[in-house]
Amino acid sequence: MSERNTELDSEVCVIGGGPGGLMLALQLARRGNRVVVVEQSARYKRHFRGESISPDSVRLLDRLGLMNAIAARGEFARTNRFEISDGGAAALRVDFRDISPDGSLPTEIPQQVLLEVLAEEAARHPGFTLLRRHSVTGLLRSADGRITGARCTGPDGPLDIHADLTVGADGRFSSVLELSGLPFTRKPLGRDVLWFKVPLPDTWDDDTVRVRIDRDRHALMLPTHPRSLRVGLNIPKGGLKQVRAQGLPALHGQITAFAPELGPAVRTHITRWSDLSLLDIFTTSVPRWSRDGLVLIGDAAHTLSPILGQGVNHAIMDALALAPLVSDALTAPDRRQRLATALTRFQKLREPAVERTRRTQSAQERAFGLSSAPAVQARQRVYRLVNSQKWLKHWLWRRIYYTLPPRLSSP
Incomplete structure (x- = not known):
């Protein structure tokens, strides 16, 4: 006889306890929502992953009251300067202290530290549940095809989590994306x-x-x-x-x-x-980030190149944009329709910024891949031109690192 699945009910089930998933769960729990996070690892040992935090995200973490907890651990390094050398010679130098409108700087934070701080803060709220050592094995569906939760397995066996909304926050190799039936191009x-x-x-x-x-x-x-x-x-x-x-x-x-x-x-x-x-x-493009009862965020929705370290920052921005939309929808009597509207609104809010980053990264990928002598010389001339024009250099780098829109300025 097969083992019977244990059942768990929640308003939101988040698959993936990375920066985006835990930030979303924290913001929902702060708003009084019930949220379960499914995380396959026992501890956050994520070496070489997502340590670069942009000034925009540093500002958001600070306004959320989280930078003090991160700073208390002393395990971070602020970046003052960025420099490119091409062909053995200096080509471009940027000092972020000259660009920052408020003193915020790019910061290297070990992802384990960031995730532990997010999880500890979320655990202060009664609606938050973190399931470590659990992996998603399937999605639950109603008779009409709506996603109604996730089927997982963990140390105690199978577990079915029923939820109004299931969130795929499980990164660049997203199982939720694969299971969702949403079309995508890798x-x-x-x-x-x-x-x-x-x-x-x-x-x-x-x-x-x-x-x-x-x-x-x-x-x-x-x-x-x-x-x-x-x-x-x-x-x-x-x-x-x-x-x-x-x-x-x-x-x-x-x-x-x-x-x-x-x-x-x-x-x-x-x-x-x-x-x-x-x-x-690789990069992943998902034309539609949601379907009835399910939404993707972060790398699951829009895997980017590692150039300029924007993956974690877009995941955090996604979470902060999505949380109030979902929380408001969950209070409505017609929550299914309100959630559908909220998920459409979420993609409209976030997709332009993601695509702007994708275009910037693609241009830089092409520049890094130049190999012929004339093309390499042209690249070096462009870098030196930008370096020589202070206004142009500042304008370009502000478009990369200081883009926080007003609607996200006070999470």
């Missing part, structure tokens, strides 16, 4: 990224993001806490097998060619392939 980009962490070189300051470019190859170096460096080295799409065949000494040489200052640390700390993490680079 576009692989021309590179993957190898991530690793090493100590910050003694000769480097701890508040500058560095990008080193050599023709169609580049490396991204982000200072993080404590005096460490997250490094992302791009490799050809599907090229890990070839990189491994060449051996670790060859990889050490590639990294050292980009940044000689990292040579000793790389040889000392990158001694096994398990010291590296591969990020498969």
